[in-house]
Amino acid sequence: MKFLYLKQLLVFVFCLGLLSCEKDEDMVVIQPGTKSLLSATQSALVLTDQDANKDAITFSWTAPDFGYSAAVNYSLEFGVKGTDFANAVVKDYGTSLVKTLKVSELNAIANELKMTGFQKGDMEVRVKAGVGGNYAPTYSDVTALQITPYLSEPPYATLYLVGAATEGAWNENAATPMFRSATDPFVFTYTGYLKADDFKLLGQLGQWAPSWGSGETANGVTKLVFRSSTSEADVNNFKSLIKEAGYHTVTVNLRDMTITVEPYDATGKPTFNSIGLVGEFNGWAAPDVKLTKTTVNPHIWSGSITLAKASELKFRVNEAWDTNWGSSTDVTKLYGKGGAGASNIKMAAGTYKVFFNDLTENYLFIKQ
Known part of the structure; x- marks a missing residue:
């Protein structure tokens, strides 16, 4: 019996020894690491x-050196x-x-x-x-x-003109929207009536930042100065870019941070009594969703539309097909340039602010 107990005790001690050896093999003393250069x-x-x-x-x-091979x-x-x-x-x-x-x-x-x-x-x-x-x-x-860095496209649906030169004066909630170029999303244009006075650019309607003001001018091109937030110093107004009241084209390029203003001859350009939107959403038949204009800018139309589902649409005059505009550019984008009898504009469901300039045929939808 004693021999049996002794044998069991030896087996137990042997197992403990194996376990101890196994743990010793797993244990690694890690030294503090030296950092990479x-x-x-x-x-x-x-x-x-x-x-x-x-x-x-x-x-x-x-x-780095961690004190062991790893x-x-x-x-x-x-x-x-x-x-x-x-x-x-x-x-x-x-x-x-x-x-x-x-x-x-x-x-x-x-x-x-x-x-x-x-x-x-x-x-x-x-x-x-x-x-x-x-x-x-x-x-x-x-x-x-x-x-x-560069951007694939700017994070602004459009830019806005604000100031004494514009129809809405210095009311940031009534700033005048520009139109994004169909060929370069960093270029924004506005063609319409402006007074010979000061203005600035806003990135969001109703907000004073982000904004752009005047920098140095050379060879008729003025550099933009950017203000990212209202905690930064305000930027200077554009003071002398509009020489006299009348129609002008303002072009802003956010790639090279420049702005130019050129006179625009609106002589003989037709004015329309009514422009609206027609499309799949209303069975391509009247009543159209009517847009509005002002006496100051009778060529720039604005309004809103709610689409319950995806729809193709166009702009047209007086709820008739004699004069209408689709898209001569990418029909899936929310901005572009129209063309008489051009392709339908393809819109996703949603509510949008709508802007259209019958002088340049530029359109802009801003999803709400």
Whole structure:
């Protein structure tokens, strides 16, 4: 009996020894990690959509020392200067120690960080290195970049003219809408009556920011100065761009941040008593959804329409087909240029503000 007990005791001790050995094999003494060193081939970049497929910048970094051999995974973290990487854009690159970003990739990161398009901004980048488990990752020192990103299109449905030169004067809730170019979404135009007086540009109806004012003028082209919020200093009015009261074409380019004003000859242009919208939503038959004009600007029409479901539509005069406008550009966009007898404009369901200029045949729908 004693021999049996002794045998069982030896087996138990042997098992404990195996367990102890197994634990000893799994245990790793982790030393505090030394951080990676990050370098970049560029420090200041102006990004353009023409160069979208070109290489923009190459980041490379050294491997940190965690005190033992381990597979390290790396991420690049991108943030706006001064935010301490709050809401950072994080890109994982596995075990690689180098990454080249194309212009389009770096621009997408800048857009995701909500950096202002076509203006210099400060971006910060760092490397995060981690081995997983319970061990904290290491971070490299911050590399600073100056980036001028571009946008695929501006974040404004349109721009608005406000000021003594306009019909609504300095009432920001009655500002005059411009029309977005059908061929370049960064170009906005307005053709209509203006007084020889001051004005500014607004990005949102009823709000004083974002806004644009006057910068330097050279060779008939005036540079825009941007104000992103009301906490910033106000921008200067455009003071001398309109030489005398009358019809003018105002052209704003948010790509190169310029504005021009040219006289427009409206002599002999027809004026209409009524313009409205007709389409699938009303069976292509009267009554049309009527738009309105003013005595100051009898060629610019505005109104609203609610579509219960997707519908094709056109603009027409006096609820008749003698004079009508569809779209001579992309029929699926909310802005474009009409054409006599052109294709139907295709609209999704919803409620829209509507603007139409019978001088230029430009139209604009702003979804509410």
